[in-house]
Amino acid sequence: MVPLFAWCVGSRASRLLELHGTGEVGSVEHIFPSSFYLKTKTGDLISVTTKRVRSPVNINVEERGEPFPSLLSPGEGATLVGGRLAVGPLAISLGEGRYSNSDVASLFDLQGFSKLSDHLLASATLLQAFNLQGSMVDETSPAFTQYRAFFRENFIRPPGFSSPTFMRNAVGLLGLGSGFTPSFDDFLSGFLCLYNLASSRLGFEPMRLDPLEVESRTSWASAKLVEHMQEGEMDEDVEALVASAFRGDGDAFVLSVEEVVGRGHSSGLDLSCGLVMAAAVVQDMLTAKGLASTVAGRLGF
Structure with a gap:
């Protein structure tokens, strides 16, 4: 033994x-x-x-x-x-x-979070600069055309983000991309994690996929990641990123993105894209700045 x-x-x-x-x-x-x-x-x-x-x-x-x-x-x-x-x-x-995860949602500071715009844009620029082969932001990826269409429909084109449209489109892309956990699954995990944690403090409906449907469309391990993250179960590096966003600590947020982006081949980058886009969407819901469209553009979509 x-x-x-x-x-x-x-x-x-x-x-x-x-x-x-x-x-x-x-x-x-x-x-x-x-x-x-x-x-x-x-x-x-x-x-x-x-x-x-x-x-x-x-x-x-x-x-x-x-x-x-x-x-x-x-x-x-x-x-x-x-x-x-x-x-x-x-x-x-x-x-x-x-x-165990701490009560990250309780850290949400409305005033501080609303001032994250510049740091979200800086994070998007950072993620685009990494541009790892096979990631969501890799324009040579066979799936990039589908990623771009998804971003344009859900974040860029008027009227902007709509949770029913997002969920309908997201289900169709589960399992898309390269890597042990496909790129889109990593993105979706990050997005749903931050969005749903914010929803518990701000009073809007969380978005949750049916676990059986997720498991029917992607690998078992990747499905479990999506299921856990949409319920707010995350590793401590992702928790630190979400906590810094909710506190409105922009510098710590960018540093946390740099920490998460390095995991796996491109999993960390795709996961970070989801977290950053969710933060931009939540900020738009609070301030109507249209930030999500700009962040998506910075990512190359």
Whole structure:
């Protein structure tokens, strides 16, 4: 057996382990050098990772030097016995550390948020400058024409943003793009996360996709990301970005965008595009400045 110590267990991961109790939890679905995904018997996702970023779905473990693909195979079972999660040759001792999202929505400062315009534009310019191959803002991407049409219909052309139109169009693009989690799914996750958290403070209707429909249109792992994010469950880097926006701390917001954009190949960039566009849309709902159209233009759409 290969012993590992879990120094932090996310709130959702902890609930899922408690739900299944002693015995079989699920099996290995996807394996990466520093992480692997468990698919529980109920179809939920738990991520076991050596990365330092905490999340409600993560079990953060110490590094042992060997990449997970050399230790695990897809389909290997996961069993919980006496505070230890056994996955193939791994014996993961679950420590006392826990992580859950804070009440980010309570930080919303109407006056401060309304002054973020310049920083949202600066963030859009930054994202366009990265222009990673295969991302939403890559004009050579085979899907770019569809992204552009989506942005123009939902953010640029009059009368501007409409949640029913947005949701109808978004469903049709689920699963579009490159990457383990498709680019549009990453964008949509970021957008729905910030928008729905803001809605809980500002009194407008949140936007939520039917989980079964999401799962029918994209991969299992990507569907779970969309489902969790639309409910406001996010990792701590995304939480820091949303919190800085809600506080109206523009400098911290731009720095948080820079932090998030670096994850994966283009996932961080696409996720950041969604977060920035949602902030612009919410600001338009408060101030009627037409900022979302300008931000979309800065992104290259």
